[in-house]
Amino acid sequence: MLGGACAHAPAVPEPRTGPRLFVLGRAQDGGLPHVGCDAPCCAEARRTGRRETPACLGVHDPGSGALLLIEATPAVEEQLALLHRLAGSPARGRAPIDAVLITHAHLGHYLGLAWFGREVCATRGLPVFVTARMADFLSAHAPWKQLVALSQIELRRFAPGTTFSPMPGLQVEAIAVPHRDEFSDTVAFKLKGPRRCVLFVPDVDAWHRQGDLLPRLLEGVDVAFVDGTFWDAAELPERARPEIPHPPMVDTIERLSGSRAMPPGGVRFLHLNHSNPAFTPGWPLPEGFSVATVGEWVDL
Numbered sequence: 227m228l229g230g231a232c233a234h235a236p237a238v239p240e241p242r243t244g245p246r247l248f249v250l251g252r253a254q255d256g257g258l259p260h261v262g263c264d265a266p267c268c269a270e271a272r273r274t275g276r277r278e279t280p281a282c283l284g285v286h287d288p289g290s291g292a293l294l295l296i297e298a299t300p301a302v303e304e305q306l307a308l309l310h311r312l313a314g315s316p317a318r319g320r321a322p323i324d325a326v327l328i329t330h331a332h333l334g335h336y337l338g339l340a341w342f343g344r345e346v347c348a349t350r351g352l353p354v355f356v357t358a359r360m361a362d363f364l365s366a367h368a369p370w371k372q373l374v375a376l377s378q379i380e381l382r383r384f385a386p387g388t389t390f391s392p393m394p395g396l397q398v399e400a401i402a403v404p405h406r407d408e409f410s411d412t413v414a415f416k417l418k419g420p421r422r423c424v425l426f427v428p429d430v431d432a433w434h435r436q437g438d439l440l441p442r443l444l445e446g447v448d449v450a451f452v453d454g455t456f457w458d459a460a461e462l463p464e465r466a467r468p469e470i471p472h473p474p475m476v477d478t479i480e481r482l483s484g485s486r487a488m489p490p491g492g493v494r495f496l497h498l499n500h501s502n503p504a505f506t507p508g509w510p511l512p513e514g515f516s517v518a519t520v521g522e523w524v525d526l
Contacts, residue, residue: 243288243289244287244288244395244419244420244421244525244526245285245286245287245288245393245394245395245396245419245525245526246285246286246288246313246523246524246525246526247283247284247285247417247424247523247524247525247526248283248284248285248286248308248309248312248313248521248522248523249282249283249451249494249496249518249519249520249521249522249523250279250282250283250284250295250305250308250309250520251278251279251280251281251282251297251299251301251305251496251520252278252279252281252496252497252498252517252518252519252520253278253279253280253281253496253497253498253499253500254280254281254334254455254497254498254499254500255280255299255300255332255333255334255335256280256334256500257277257278257279257280257300257301257334257500258271258276258277258278258500258505259271259272259276259277259500260500263500263501265500265501267500267501267505268500271500278498278500278505278520279299279301279304279305279520280297280299280300280301280334280335280497281297281299281334281335281428281451281496281497282295282296282297282299282301282305283295283296283297283417283426283451284296284305284308284309284312284313285393285396285417285526286309286312286313286315287393287394287395287396288313289394289395290393290394291315292324292325292393292394293309293310293313293315293322293323293324294323294324294325294326294327294392294393294396295309295323295325295326295327296326296327296329296415296417296426297327297328297329297334297335297336297338297428298326298328298335298336298337298338298339298341298342298354299334299335299337299338300333300334300337300338301338302338302341303341305338306322306323308520308521309323310322312521312523320347320348320349320350321349321350321352322347322349323352324353324393325352325353325354325355325382325392325393326339326352326353326354326355326379327354327355327356327392327398327415328354328355328356328360329412329413329414329415329426329428329429330360330405330407330410330411330412330413330429331360331363331408331409331410332406332429335428335429336360336364336370339354339364339370339373339379340369340370340373342373342378342379343369343372343373343376343378344372344376344378348378349378349379350377350378351377351378351379351380352378352379352380353379353380353382353392354379354380354381354382355382355384355390355392355398356381356382356383356384356410357383357384357385357386357400357410357411357413358383358385359410359411360409360410360411361381361383363409363410364379364381365381384400385400386400386401386402386411386413387400387401387402388400395419395420395526396417396418396419396526397417397418397419398415398416398417398418399415399416399418400413400414400415401413401414401415401416401442401443403427403429403430403431403439403443404430404431404432404435404436404439405429405430405431406431406471412429412430414426414427414430414443415427416443416446416447417526418526419525419526420526421525421526422448422449422491422524422525422526423446423447423448423526424447424448424449424450424451424524424526425443425444425447425449425450425451425452425489426451427443427450427451427452427453428451428452428453428496428497429453429455429472429497430453430472430473431471431472431473432471432472432473433473433477433478433481440478440481440482440487441485441487444482444487444488444489445487447489448489448490448491448524449489449491449492449494449524450489450491450492450493450494451494451495451496451518452478452493452494452495452496453472453473453478453495453496453497454475454478454495454496454497454498454502454504454517455472455497455498455499455502456472456474456475456499456501456502457474457475457476457502457503457504458474458475458476459474461474461499461501461502461503475495475502475504478493478495479493479511479512479515482514482515483512483514488514491524492514492515492516493514493515493516494516494517494518494522495515495516495517495518496517496518498517504517505517
């Protein structure tokens with residue numbers, strides 16, 4: 227079910243007949259090293275050349291050759307190149323991807339759409355699946371509205387609570403989740419293929435905001451990629467937690483340890499802040515919980 231590879235030199239997996247999902251990034255919006263951070267975590271990353279890109283998934287359908295990008299991060303070129311390599315996809319020029327899904331309007335999740343504009347790729351009618359509120363935001367603000375006006379991207383609206391198919395062999399259920407929604411609403415995605423269902427919820431304010439949210443999201447899921455922004459509440463003492471609410475990893479682990487809601491393929495944390503000690507290689511986690519690895523895959 228799960229495959230893995232080194233973050234810097236991922237191996238190309240054997241081809242399959244159904245869609246395959248890849249992890250393309252696992253950091254919080256600012257990545258690692260992080261602008262404005264001089265702490266040892268970022269200083270060491272700059273010294274060694276370590277780079278962690280924002281949370282992002284990709285899906286490849288071998289039958290049609292279709293490629294799907296889930297989140298358009300500031301590292302979009304690097305992540306598209308990785309997806310092409312993992313999928314064994316040939317060079318595709320100005321049509322590097324067939325569709326994009328966006329969860330919400332925070333910079334690590336949609337800023338990369340600008341790279342599809344006239345200054346860079348100049349795509350033609352690239353389908354971008356978003357909620358109606360996210361579509362309104364993109365249509366009203368530069369530079370995104372220029373991509374819409376020039377038909378470089380084509381906004382495909384979906385409603386939270388509905389299911390749609392952005393590529394062959396894949397059904398996506400969009401589920402509203404509580405988050406800082408200054409510009410758009412926020413959704414999680416359940417990605418359902420012929421064999422497996424994967425949950426992607428990189429951002430959520432707190433599980434307790436909706437008492438049944440976590441078990442409801444995990445229902446019917448085989449592998450869950452979930453918000454792992456912070457390890458615990460003490461991680462950023464200089465910042466007011468209400469400004470940056472996220473469920474600490476220790477809270478998610480406590481809620482799910484021994485729970486019937488635990489997915490059989492386990493919980494894979496991503497969207498880790500640069501300060502999160504779980505980024506440390508070998509950081510201990512209980513059985514069934516892991517930090518996602520760039521290059522790993524799930525056959526859907």
